[in-house]
Amino acid sequence: MSIDPAREASLDVLRAVRVDDAYANLALPIILRNRGLSGRDAAFTTELAYGAxxxxxxxxxxLAQCVSRDWEDVDPMTKDILRLGVHQLLGMRVPTHAAVDSTCNLAKGAGSPGGAKARAGFVNAVLRKVTERNLDQWIEYLGVDGDSEQQLAIRWSHPAWIVRALxxxxxxxxxxxxxxLEADNVPAKPSLVARPGRISLDEMLAIPGVEAGRWSPLAGTLVEGIPESLEEIRTGSVGVQDEGSQLVTLALSRAPITSHTNRWLDMCAGPGGKAAVLDGLAQQVGARLxxxxxxxxxxxxxxxxxxxETTAEVLTGDSAQHEWSGEFDRVLVDVPCTGLGALRRRPESRWRRKISDVSGLAPAQRSLLNAAVKAVAPGGVVAYVTCSPHFAETELVVQDICKAHPELTILDAPALLPEVTDASRGKFVQLWPHRHGTDAMFLALLQRSAE
Ligand SMILES: C[S@@+](CC[C@H](N)C(=O)[O-])C[C@H]1O[C@@H](n2cnc3c(N)ncnc32)[C@H](O)[C@@H]1O
Incomplete structure (x- = not known):
């Protein structure tokens, strides 16, 4: 019996996610390195683990249709092994015998030797039943080829509460x-940003493997290779950043203001992607971040x-508790959120997120936006940003804060991004993976009256 190292590594990733609560995108490179996998093996492991x-x-x-007992009673490791088998059969077009045999070998080698033979027999029997239909036939058989939220949730593999929210x-x-929902299942190609003041767009587009982005005047797409291999990424003149993040940052820099403090603020800066863009834009107009x-x-x-090279000041602290006193022309508050707009980047996150996370994050989102209103100068502008389109994290928060602060005016944010089509949600910007190929970023621009 030989166990394929790429399949074993995929099972390690699923186990790390399930048992250690690991992020797949952080666990995967470590597992690949420990097992000495690279090139095609690494690509196969990534596709198999992320797809499953x-x-x-x-x-x-x-699988629930193919087991003779309740699917919930199947032990977690066997479930992981079966999901890897199904993805090879229905999602990757691995030839049937290779997919079934290698998954049975994986089952024999996994867990305690005592139950290994029985587990392999069970996996073999279940996967044989899976092979009786192709993916389209299974979708028809399950009755999930319709348009109801319940059907779409199963067809496109999302929790029902997320489908309702979307x-x-x-x-x-x-x-x-x-x-x-379909777009959430398509891995995104790395999107790059030419950081203002550090490299021009033309210089970035001259890098082999980089093509122009779709919307942002700072964007490129890496169509070949991996970001870490680029010198410009290592030196920081180019960053990996979704175009949606670039666009909301640019919109803040373009908003009309009547204040003149020449100070800009990013209240939730880590890990610094938007701050690096803001820093370059601020320096171009003599402002400091x-x-x-x-x-x-x-x-x-x-x-x-x-x-x-930065002139920015980095502070460690709680922005919601700080005593701000209206000293900033432009304030970005990119609040912690459920990340429902970036599901395509984190394959497991949809299953880890809970509906209670939405209400759990609400107080922090409100107190941060309230603090931003205190930090912005009269005539200045606040950008409230989330990478979630959920109503309760976006419009509801903005409505509540605007009710409490009559000195705020909601600006027409889509008008500040004329290069993007179909991005308005009333006066807010709402980008979508299926429409724009970006994360589903939300942006509200709120101006404090000059009085
Ligand atoms: C959505 S992320 C920001 C991403 C960042 N703007 C970027 O583009 O790289 C939210 C960040 O806010 C930080 N954060 C959350 N609450 C905060 C608070 N009260 N004060 C300061 N930072 C906070 C989190 O630790 C996290 O790094």
């Missing part, structure tokens, strides 16, 4: 729900991202 995690909802629905956020564009981050290790990341 993303598609867990649909695969579990299929449907609400789409509003009158509800018919795009299937496209959005203050970047605050609560956690010391993340504040260090902000300093590293800003580099040595």
């Amino acid at each position: 995690l993303r598609w867990q909802g649909l695969y579990d629905a299929i 449907a609400q956020a789409l509003g009158e564009k509800r018919s795009e729900l299937g496209d959005l 203050v970047a605050v981050e609560q956690h010391p290790h993340r504040a260090k990341l902000v300093s590293n991202t800003l580099g040595l």
